[in-house]
Amino acid sequence: MEQSSRIKPPMGPDNGWWWQEVANDVLPIQRCKNCQVLRHPPRPMCDQCRSMEWDFVRAGGGGAVFSYTVLEHPQFPGYSYPIIIVLVDLEEGTRITAELVDCDPGEVEFGMAVTVRIQEDSDGFKLPVFYPVIAQEGE
Amino acid sequence: MPISMKNEAAIAGIGQTTYSKNSGVSELALACEAVSRCIDDAGISPSEVDGLVSYTLESSDEIEVAQNVGLGDLTMYSQVNYGGGAAVGLIQQAVMAVATGAANNVVVWRAMNGRSGRRMGQGASGVMMSSDLIHWSWYQVYGMLTPVSWVTLIANKYMHHYGVTAEHLAEVAIAQREYALNNPAAFGYGKPLSLDEYMNARMVSAPLRLYDCCQETDGGCALLITSTERARDMRQSPAVIRAVSQASTRGQEQMTSFYRDDMLSLPEMELAARRVYDMSGLGPDDIDAACLYDAFTTEVVMQLESFGFCQPGEAKDFVADGNLRLDGRLPNNTHGGLLSEAYIHGINNIAEGVRLVRGQSFNQPAKAEHVLVSSGVGVPTGALILGRD
The missing domain is CATH 2.40.50.840 (OB fold (Dihydrolipoamide Acetyltransferase, E2P))
Structure with missing residues (x-):
């Protein structure tokens, strides 16, 4: 039961990519490809324009x-x-x-x-x- | 014409188990005891209950409770999400059922071994996958595993901006403890709390100390909702539901609505306030007493502004002036609340709202014509206004 390390995040399609970037020593910020609005924490859809296309910028x-x-x-x-x-x-x-x-x-x-x-x-x-x-x- | 929920239904029964730190029985046993007592309080037969509502956190299924208590045919059952944010949402489900005829007599309950069993905020680790687990993971990874660790980021911002001090928070905790001194069911019964004890208690999640945090409790509590007309023929005087609404708004997260432009107010609670004032035709000046959700002292302070009892930033002075006391403007959580009676996810605060309207509180204010009750803070929430028939 004793846990000697921090609780790790489950790695799903909506968040796993973010942790992968962190593992590459990058702090990513998700960006809507359609309207360019940044968002965090990562989500599948842009709440401004409802686009599901996104990339990220390096903070x-x-x-x-x-x-x-x-x-x-x-x-x-x-x-x-x-x-x-x-x-x-x-x-x-x-x-x-x-x-x-x-x-x-x-x-x-x-x-x-x-x-x-x-x-x-x-x-x-x-x-x-x-x-x-x-x-x-x-x- | 939409079906109105105003004054259509009433709370006609309340039942609760002993509140303790170690019940020694199952959560199902607690649920059955609370539901059974609630039915007896209303003075009806178990076979007359045809609707059941509880929390998604509840471990006991409706049909298990129905089997044990000997309920009859069920025509409506549901559960409400978001921990203590569910509380008055249960009432809303029941009122909708009663107003539409989906069910006639609905029992709502919460029963939990909240101290001896699974305590809130122990984290969940990573094998399963859901949007909910991913949500919590952003915080758990840094050691934010408890409700207080989430709440304090909002509380501290508010306190810093408006100059709220530990003394202000202490007044919330001590006022409620003094109510609990008169309530034999309360954890705080016979246990006074001094300002020194409050100040010297350990820091939990700075700036919140031990006594800023609610109890962890084993216990159950249940309420019976029926039509106002039927309630008049039952054993107790009805606590008429003047208005009830759930409320969630933009930028809403579970406990971590950290990404709004400012964090100086509770937008979902302001929505709840607008909804219940509009539905009831009442305003803050009509509210005589309250049971504002109090998992943490700062939540009470912030809600005084959400519900229009004070202007932004003025709640600390309202509190310091003794307005939450029995002779103050808004006697609040006169049973001791979640801080000093028990933490049953807020349903016990609704029970006190009913007692206030009936005139049965252990700390009965001179006037309790209309009582405001709220659900959990920092989560999708809601509000309820009860009135004397």
Whole structure:
């Protein structure tokens, strides 16, 4: 029962491609081929024009913290606590949910500039995490 | 002409089991006990029940409950999705059935071993495939496995923008705990909660602390919905359903509606508010008491704005001024709520709404002509207005 690594996403046609790009060290943002609108999380249909044709752009990785929380309890196997969870507004548009690393939980702030890094777990699984652009001095 | 749901039906029976942390019995046993007590409360025979509605999360099938309780012929049964977001949706299903004649006497219920059995937010791993599992996977992969981990991203944004502090949230938790002190069925019965205890409790998902979070409970609760006319001949005075609606809106996700332009309000709850005020012809000034869904303290604060009791950003002051107390503007969750009575996915909040309208609450306000009840927050939801006949 004990699980020593994070819960992996099921890889379906609507999301597996995204994780495959991440495994190639890319942060992808899905783009409607018809109207060019970006969307995240990935979905099969564009809610603006109902096109099911899409490709993706490579995010530059920069963004700003829109909201955050620090997970302390309960603690599940496979994760290291505390975990800072951030919603990041990406520079290209769209918002993504991810972990903030290299930051003291007391120093995360709304609007903080962050950038992405593709992190590799010990079991080889890769996922995007963000870190502060400038090391925050304690106030 | 569409069939009206206004005033057509009433809640005529409520039944509940003991609420505990370890029931020692099956969820089916809890369901049967709650349903049976509900039928007795209404004073009808089990054979008169011909409709059943529960939650998609329910583990007991309608026909199992029917066999055990000795129900008669069933002509309508359904389940509603989205956890606590289903709550008043069950009532809507029942009212539609009664108004159309699909069924005459509908029992709705939720029964769960929510503490000793499967607890909410334990994650699901990856062999099966569905849009729902893919949805959760975006969050589980980062360790967001619990409802509080999802809710707090919205709560923290709202708190930061409007200057909501831990003291404001503490007032929600403590006001409801003080109600629970008078409710023998409540977890919080005989267990006062001080501001110091609230503040010193462990941080769960910052900035939300332990007492910002609801209970985990083993228990069941059931309600009987029938026509207002039939309800008048039953044992209890009817809690007339003035209005009820489910509500889901653009950008809606289950707990993770993080991708809307701003996260300072609850658009689905605003839709629910418009729907029930329009249907009932009532407005916020007509609502005497409420059972606003309270899985987390911040949800109560935000809903005060959704339902028009305060302007955006002013709910914190409304709370701080004691308005959720018995002598305040809007006594809220007078049984203790999900925070301090029990977490039965909100159906126990509807039961308290019924008690308030009947005048049977353990904390009965001076006036409870109209009571507002809401479903789960941050999920497809709904609202219900109950009125005295």
